[in-house]
Amino acid sequence: xxxxxxxxxxxESIIHDSDFVLEEELELQGPRRxxxxxxxxxxxSQLAPKSGATGKSGDDLDLSxxxxxxxxxxxxxxxxxxxxxxxxGAAGGGSDPxxxxxxxxxxxxxxxxxxxxxxxxxxxxxVTExxxxxxxxQNIVSTVTLGCPLDLKFIARQARNAEYNPKRFAAVIMRxxxxxxxxxxxxxxxxxxxxxxxxxxxxLAARKYARVVQKLGFSARFLEFKIQNMVASCDVCxxxxxxxxxxxxxxxxxxxxxxxxxxxxxxxxxxxxxLIFVSGKxxxxxxxxxxxxxxxxxxxxxxxxxxRKQ
Amino acid sequence: xxxxxxxxxxxGSSNIVDDxxxxxxxxxCADCGSVVSEGSLAExxxxxxxxxxxxxxAVTRKPCVNLIQGLERVKEIxxxxxxxxxxxxxxxxxxxxxxxxxxFLHVTLQRKEILGGCCVLASCRQQRWPITVGTIxxxxxxxxxxxxxxxxxxxxxxxxxxxxxxxxxxxxxxxQEYKVSPGHVPEELAExxxxxxxxxxxxVELAADSWIVTGRQPLPIMMAAVYLxxxxxxxxxxxxKMSLEKFCKLAKVQKSKTAGTRITEMKGMLYKLGKExxxxxxxxxxxxxxxxxxxxxxxxxxxLRRALKSHELSLLEKCPAGQVNPSSxxxxxxxxxxxxxxxxxxxxxxxxxxxxxxxxxxxxxxxPSEESNPQTQELTQNWGKRVLFAPPCVVxxxxxxxxxxxxxxxxxxxxxxxxIESYIRTPQEARDFxxxxxxxxxxxxxxx
Numbered sequence: 001x002x003x004x005x006x007x008x009x010x011x012e013s014i015i016h017d018s019d020f021v022l023e024e025e026l027e028l029q030g031p032r033r034x035x036x037x038x039x040x041x042x043x044x045s046q047l048a049p050k051s052g053a054t055g056k057s058g059d060d061l062d063l064s065x066x067x068x069x070x071x072x073x074x075x076x077x078x079x080x081x082x083x084x085x086x087x088x089g090a091a092g093g094g095s096d097p098x099x100x101x102x103x104x105x106x107x108x109x110x111x112x113x114x115x116x117x118x119x120x121x122x123x124x125x126x127v128t129e130x131x132x133x134x135x136x137x138q139n140i141v142s143t144v145t146l147g148c149p150l151d152l153k154f155i156a157r158q159a160r161n162a163e164y165n166p167k168r169f170a171a172v173i174m175r176x177x178x179x180x181x182x183x184x185x186x187x188x189x190x191x192x193x194x195x196x197x198x199x200x201x202x203x204l205a206a207r208k209y210a211r212v213v214q215k216l217g218f219s220a221r222f223l224e225f226k227i228q229n230m231v232a233s234c235d236v237c238x239x240x241x242x243x244x245x246x247x248x249x250x251x252x253x254x255x256x257x258x259x260x261x262x263x264x265x266x267x268x269x270x271x272x273x274x275l276i277f278v279s280g281k282x283x284x285x286x287x288x289x290x291x292x293x294x295x296x297x298x299x300x301x302x303x304x305x306x307x308r309k310q
Numbered sequence: 311x312x313x314x315x316x317x318x319x320x321x322g323s324s325n326i327v328d329d330x331x332x333x334x335x336x337x338x339c340a341d342c343g344s345v346v347s348e349g350s351l352a353e354x355x356x357x358x359x360x361x362x363x364x365x366x367x368a369v370t371r372k373p374c375v376n377l378i379q380g381l382e383r384v385k386e387i388x389x390x391x392x393x394x395x396x397x398x399x400x401x402x403x404x405x406x407x408x409x410x411x412x413x414f415l416h417v418t419l420q421r422k423e424i425l426g427g428c429c430v431l432a433s434c435r436q437q438r439w440p441i442t443v444g445t446i447x448x449x450x451x452x453x454x455x456x457x458x459x460x461x462x463x464x465x466x467x468x469x470x471x472x473x474x475x476x477x478x479x480x481x482x483x484x485x486q487e488y489k490v491s492p493g494h495v496p497e498e499l500a501e502x503x504x505x506x507x508x509x510x511x512x513x514v515e516l517a518a519d520s521w522i523v524t525g526r527q528p529l530p531i532m533m534a535a536v537y538l539x540x541x542x543x544x545x546x547x548x549x550x551k552m553s554l555e556k557f558c559k560l561a562k563v564q565k566s567k568t569a570g571t572r573i574t575e576m577k578g579m580l581y582k583l584g585k586e587x588x589x590x591x592x593x594x595x596x597x598x599x600x601x602x603x604x605x606x607x608x609x610x611x612x613x614l615r616r617a618l619k620s621h622e623l624s625l626l627e628k629c630p631a632g633q634v635n636p637s638s639x640x641x642x643x644x645x646x647x648x649x650x651x652x653x654x655x656x657x658x659x660x661x662x663x664x665x666x667x668x669x670x671x672x673x674x675x676x677x678p679s680e681e682s683n684p685q686t687q688e689l690t691q692n693w694g695k696r697v698l699f700a701p702p703c704v705v706x707x708x709x710x711x712x713x714x715x716x717x718x719x720x721x722x723x724x725x726x727x728x729x730i731e732s733y734i735r736t737p738q739e740a741r742d743f744x745x746x747x748x749x750x751x752x753x754x755x756x757x758x
Contacts, residue, residue, distance in 0.1 A: 157735075157740055157743060157744060157747075158734060158735055158740055159733055159734055159735065160732075160733055160734065160735050160739075161733050174733075176733065178717075178729075179717055179719070180714065197714065197716060197717070198716065198717070198719075199721070200719045200720055200721035201717050201719055201721070202721075203721035203722070204719050204720075204721045204722075204723060204725075207721075207725060208725055208729070208730065211725050211730050212730055212733050212734065215730050215731070215734055216734065237693050238693070239521055239524075239700060239701050239704065240524075241524065242524050242525060243476055243518075243524060246473075246474065247473070250471055250473065251471070254462065255474060256443065256458060256474060257524075257525055257526060257527060257528060258442060258443040258444055258454060258458075258527055258528065259443065259454060259455065259458035260458075261525035261526065262525065277525060277703075278521065278524040278525040278701045278703070279694075279701050279703050279704045280704070
């Protein structure tokens, strides 16, 4: 922890020594914040007069995570280290992101880490680093245990929105209008809910199905709700040479134009399957959490962009 | 077991020896002769692995009949395809390996046969002997989707990598099928196989640059390329009038339906390039472009550059100078096309370099503004319309289904009773429904 803070300190001094500002590089190294050179006893108010900092105000500042002894140490050490820090204007000084702060405080030797109260709590979103494209969730599949055996024939008779064809499939297919979803309800009391566009929608829909089953007279409960799969899609808006991609990323990709027009990319970390099409549209599936989808897309976007120039 | 530690209970001596009685192990005191301990045949515990009956009683393991048959089938397929010795042997090795694996051990015989075909496919791919999945599925008389499925599983099981072929690789073998050499058809319609192949490959490469090939089935593209090549090698009235269907009958190949669409797309691409030919003074339409194919192919790189340039100019004319976004998007997507253009003709290579640098410089300056411009929202909806060459699925974008507005829910809201009630039948309704079901059921029984 100390090393990274020191590294950043050195990076800063290099920036000022060589008088050389590479905007892209700075942004690539992560969010940079300007350290104000006016120390004052009250931390929250320091955020407001920050020069060149982010737009976030210090109103939502929560310092409760800082250990108690630190708050005592901070004040005297604060002003002394402030003078050490170079006063940079536009180039942007470095400081720790919010997350690293709790680990920092034990040594007074690197008070630089402790200087973070000056900085906004939420990291600045880098402008050119990210792709700027957000994959939209298209489908969420979740499962729920209702906890009691069900009489499917009875449910199919009593419920308006249910269909049951035991010869074709051994479950009742029930649909509700809001959120527009479909559920498969099995006689064991297990249920699969599909078609929702967000995790909360899926949960609400599953609860509604459970309520319908309850109203029909069964002692249904809402246990073990779990999201099993999330599907998202997005468009990078440029054509992609799938033949080239399969050559360079052979271990992960499978492209068989005779079988399927898209390239199937199996990303290892996070474990997501991406379907990449020549039109630039990308479908991501296999995620259990939204963050996995975003991470996977941010991983693939530079690869695809690399292909665009070739 | 140390005999020294034991003492005879009878006389107390430690002189105890192994004195087995036939199969029964016995420890006997040498001095007084009393039996100290005896092992019992039944009590002996065997701590090794369980050995099955078939393993203990089998003298030699006979190889599985289906495995032998499968190997024969693999040999058959290899011989029909006339592949090299190494490919056949590799395929046999793969088959043996895959067959023993649990994924393929207890499957239907049909699937095992498909597995054989897939082994041949994988070994051909590794040894760079071009065939398509379509050929294999024809030989196996199976569905290409099933072949694909088994192939993917097999690749995973064997943990091998078999690089796919591009259309140009398979082109030569495909061209051999067309019986239009001088021996088969009348002189005016005949074409030398080598020349035909060469031109068809050039057309396919050009099509690949124009995004016609990626993601599509290779066969219709190859057929379209051969047809256009054949027409353009001697663009007389007779050839130009002959439709694809007649050509396929002539060449004795089976026509593929989508080849017609590919022909239209290729003609469109040739038209865009043919427009730039400076010495063609007549009006050019996608229909009469076939006669110019030779010239287009010969000068394709310079024509490509000219076409890109004129496209850029036309876009700048359409939109006022303030909107730099279309051209930047176009240059970025066309820079990959011009990449190949920059390669060959030496005299124009310097030119290409300069243009490329100019474009890249342009693009890097424009990209931040591109993303921040709110107008790009509408423009990016169909970026395909703005560039010279784009994949046809982008240019002819299907209408998007009306998207549902996203619900902002927390998942833990109150669920109103009335909403739930609306999903449940009233008692009267339920009775009616039950009656109707019964009636339907009985009438079905009577009619059947």
